[in-house]
Amino acid sequence: MVNDLNAGHALARLETPAPLVDLDRMERNITRMAGYARQHGIALRPHIKTHKSQRVAAQQIAAGAVGLTCATPAEAVVMSAVCNDLLLAYPPVGAKAERLLSVPPSVRVTVSLDSARAIDDLALVARRSDREIGVYVEVDVGMHRVGVPTVDGAIALARHVRASAPLQFAGVAFYPGHIRSTVASQDGELATLTADIGRMLVAFDRAGLPPAIVSGGSTPTMWRTHEMIGVTEMRPGTYVYNDRTTAEIGACSWDDCAFSVLATVVSTAVPGQAVIDAGAKALGREPMRGASGEGFGALLDRPDVVVARMSEEHGILDLSRTDWRPSVGDLVRVVPNHVCIVVHLNDLMYGVRGDRVDTSWPVDARGRSHPVVTA
Amino acid sequence: MVNDLNAGHALARLETPAPLVDLDRMERNITRMAGYARQHGIALRPHIKTHKSQRVAAQQIAAGAVGLTCATPAEAVVMSAVCNDLLLAYPPVGAKAERLLSVPPSVRVTVSLDSARAIDDLALVARRSDREIGVYVEVDVGMHRVGVPTVDGAIALARHVRASAPLQFAGVAFYPGHIRSTVASQDGELATLTADIGRMLVAFDRAGLPPAIVSGGSTPTMWRTHEMIGVTEMRPGTYVYNDRTTAEIGACSWDDCAFSVLATVVSTAVPGQAVIDAGAKALGREPMRGASGEGFGALLDRPDVVVARMSEEHGILDLSRTDWRPSVGDLVRVVPNHVCIVVHLNDLMYGVRGDRVDTSWPVDARGRSHPVVTA
Numbered sequence: 001m002v003n004d005l006n007a008g009h010a011l012a013r014l015e016t017p018a019p020l021v022d023l024d025r026m027e028r029n030i031t032r033m034a035g036y037a038r039q040h041g042i043a044l045r046p047h048i049k050t051h052k053s054q055r056v057a058a059q060q061i062a063a064g065a066v067g068l069t070c071a072t073p074a075e076a077v078v079m080s081a082v083c084n085d086l087l088l089a090y091p092p093v094g095a096k097a098e099r100l101l102s103v104p105p106s107v108r109v110t111v112s113l114d115s116a117r118a119i120d121d122l123a124l125v126a127r128r129s130d131r132e133i134g135v136y137v138e139v140d141v142g143m144h145r146v147g148v149p150t151v152d153g154a155i156a157l158a159r160h161v162r163a164s165a166p167l168q169f170a171g172v173a174f175y176p177g178h179i180r181s182t183v184a185s186q187d188g189e190l191a192t193l194t195a196d197i198g199r200m201l202v203a204f205d206r207a208g209l210p211p212a213i214v215s216g217g218s219t220p221t222m223w224r225t226h227e228m229i230g231v232t233e234m235r236p237g238t239y240v241y242n243d244r245t246t247a248e249i250g251a252c253s254w255d256d257c258a259f260s261v262l263a264t265v266v267s268t269a270v271p272g273q274a275v276i277d278a279g280a281k282a283l284g285r286e287p288m289r290g291a292s293g294e295g296f297g298a299l300l301d302r303p304d305v306v307v308a309r310m311s312e313e314h315g316i317l318d319l320s321r322t323d324w325r326p327s328v329g330d331l332v333r334v335v336p337n338h339v340c341i342v343v344h345l346n347d348l349m350y351g352v353r354g355d356r357v358d359t360s361w362p363v364d365a366r367g368r369s370h371p372v373v374t375a
Numbered sequence: 376m377v378n379d380l381n382a383g384h385a386l387a388r389l390e391t392p393a394p395l396v397d398l399d400r401m402e403r404n405i406t407r408m409a410g411y412a413r414q415h416g417i418a419l420r421p422h423i424k425t426h427k428s429q430r431v432a433a434q435q436i437a438a439g440a441v442g443l444t445c446a447t448p449a450e451a452v453v454m455s456a457v458c459n460d461l462l463l464a465y466p467p468v469g470a471k472a473e474r475l476l477s478v479p480p481s482v483r484v485t486v487s488l489d490s491a492r493a494i495d496d497l498a499l500v501a502r503r504s505d506r507e508i509g510v511y512v513e514v515d516v517g518m519h520r521v522g523v524p525t526v527d528g529a530i531a532l533a534r535h536v537r538a539s540a541p542l543q544f545a546g547v548a549f550y551p552g553h554i555r556s557t558v559a560s561q562d563g564e565l566a567t568l569t570a571d572i573g574r575m576l577v578a579f580d581r582a583g584l585p586p587a588i589v590s591g592g593s594t595p596t597m598w599r600t601h602e603m604i605g606v607t608e609m610r611p612g613t614y615v616y617n618d619r620t621t622a623e624i625g626a627c628s629w630d631d632c633a634f635s636v637l638a639t640v641v642s643t644a645v646p647g648q649a650v651i652d653a654g655a656k657a658l659g660r661e662p663m664r665g666a667s668g669e670g671f672g673a674l675l676d677r678p679d680v681v682v683a684r685m686s687e688e689h690g691i692l693d694l695s696r697t698d699w700r701p702s703v704g705d706l707v708r709v710v711p712n713h714v715c716i717v718v719h720l721n722d723l724m725y726g727v728r729g730d731r732v733d734t735s736w737p738v739d740a741r742g743r744s745h746p747v748v749t750a
Contacts, residue, residue: 117703328492
């Protein structure tokens with residue numbers, strides 16, 4: 001087994017680029033979020049998009065999560081091995097919907113969606129598998145990505161769900177990805193959102209459709225979910241590892257960043273820079289959203305050194321703000337801008353404590369290509 | 376076998392997002408490039424970074440390629456199953472160098488590098504495996520990424536190689552990634568480059584180190600490699616599939632784009648846009664370099680419709696320049712900005728002819744995480 005080979009080695013034995021998870025930090029992040037949810041009586045349903053790992057998911061559940069959130073039916077199938085209560089926070093339209101037939105009947109499944117077509121596709125699957133499937137109606141609270149834009153439209157979809165047995169109307173979901181209210185100075189956005197949610201809930205109540213669950217929150221707002229009156233469930237993902245963006249917006253500290261990419265300095269031939277063997281294929285090309293930071297990642301122990309440019313396999317470290325001058329062969333650890341994208345690039349994570357590789361685990365739900373479903 | 380399940384199905388049976396390769400276009404691209412190299416007497420050594428597939432590599436060799444180019448030792452190990460002449464166009468510094476021990480002795484290996492440290496690491500590996508390894512000295516011709524910036528420095532490294540048996544000085548390599556001379560109006564850049572290369576070759580000759588091979592070229596300049604006097608070998612990668620950037624810069628036509636991502640429209644809830652299930656985890660977040668195009672991809676049969684924004688699993692189609700109004704459930708094919716990054720996201724490619732899935736194959740050299748090498 002690959003896993004056994006990987007234990008007990010020093011970082012210098014790893015082929016770079018290699019994705020590292022600081023186990024102490026990850027465990028602290030999982031415990032802290034579970035504690036926050038427990039303290040405020042909010043159901044915690046972590047989104048597995050960040051780690052895509054059965055092992056990490058099991059740790060989240062052991063810490064108190066009520067279930068898991070997935071983005072694709074294939075992810076739900078993988079996570080059904082470790083969890084019996086799954087939310088698919090994405091409409092499984094078309095051929096993909098049939099993948100849900102592979103989720104064991106013992107697993108409770110809920111789906112959030114925003115169209116009549118998605119309801120009809122899902123109802124077909126529910127009937128074929130003779131199972132109840134819960135449905136959240138997704139509403140747009142201002143991000144303008146998905147979600148029904150009007151309360152009347154959302155209520156109409158909820159009625160459509162009610163008329164589509166064995167589907168069950170289970171609640172409403174929203175994603176305030178446009179709000180950056182991690183700090184008090186941006187309270188206004190959060191207050192407006194809370195008022196909008198309140199009006200929506202009143203309208204649902206009056207229509208005879210009180211939502212049992214109100215599922216909301218985002219990474220920037222994750223520690224303020226309790227201020228959104230009416231929200232009963234949160235679905236944070238990034239918190240398990242955190243990243244440069246999460247730290248930049250103030251939703252975690254730099255010391256909470258549990259994930260880094262180990263890279264080797266491979267060239268110092270061009271003055272004023274150093275080239276590492278982690279480029280876009282190892283770090284992703286994600287911007288620092290909503291923040292002033294430049295570059296595609298920063299060194300874990302030298303946050304003033306950023307990956308300023310990238311090719312597929314080259315990352316260019318900008319040395320203009322540091323006296324540090326690395327040599328070819330030196331190892332560095334890069335905290336990426338957006339960890340979810342980077343984990344998705346890898347088959348295997350290395351769990352480290354200090355400078356030792358303690359363990360490794362597969363990114364179980366990474367794969368994107370599936371055999372054709374033969375109906 | 377997964378491959379057998381995938382043959383003979385209509386596109387609508389695929390779970391989206393799904394990476395498609397138009398086999399007719401790919402075969403035409405392979406044949407055209409082989410013909411160009413043959414016509415001009417340039418050795419063709421395709422870079423496998425674009426497809427990472429043994430099967431596609433074998434087709435390139437069958438069409439006349441003299442060998443293959445790889446970016447990592449792990450890619451070289453995978454490609455050694457189908458090719459006995461490999462160039463590693465990247466310095467294997469540190470633990471990674473030992474991976475070359477897994478390339479069978481019958482395979483000729485050449486490495487391009489730009490530092491004394493890389494020469495020393497490689498010499499250790501060559502001695503341990505009792506094999507000759509050829510070395511190209513990489514020179515910087517203006518891109519300022521890697522490569523020795525001065526001719527004197529390059530000659531010094533070539534001497535270092537000569538003194539490091541069983542390494543063999545095999546030639547010089549360069550990558551003019553900064554030049555966009557696909558069109559006649561930019562001839563000046565190409566002329567300057569050709570003059571610089573000429574001066575360098577004269578200097579190497581005078582130093583008693585005439586390079587047997589001069590390995591150069593890039594995707595933008597690929598059809599003009601024969602104008603770079605002295606170049607004996609080219610290493611194009613992207614040409615096998617092409618992409619939106621390659622078409623935009625004029626190095627291929629839109630009809631030469633063999634790769635697309637099949638996606639499903641999952642939401643039209645927000646007016647003026649349609650949401651597809653291909654986001655940054657399916658398309659990458661690559662800009663249109665050196666071109667005016669916006670967005671992260673364009674529809675194969677409607678190039679005026681671009682993926683204007685993305686989340687991890689959402690792509691937002693901008694419908695402002697079209698009368699087309701898709702419905703939830705509709706299928707679209709997206710040509711990404713940079714195909715190499717997108718292939719790297721997938722485990723499996725689907726080969727299609729027209730609207731039928733003809734075959735599928737693994738992206739053999741995709742994986743980034745390897746077991747620890749025990750020395």
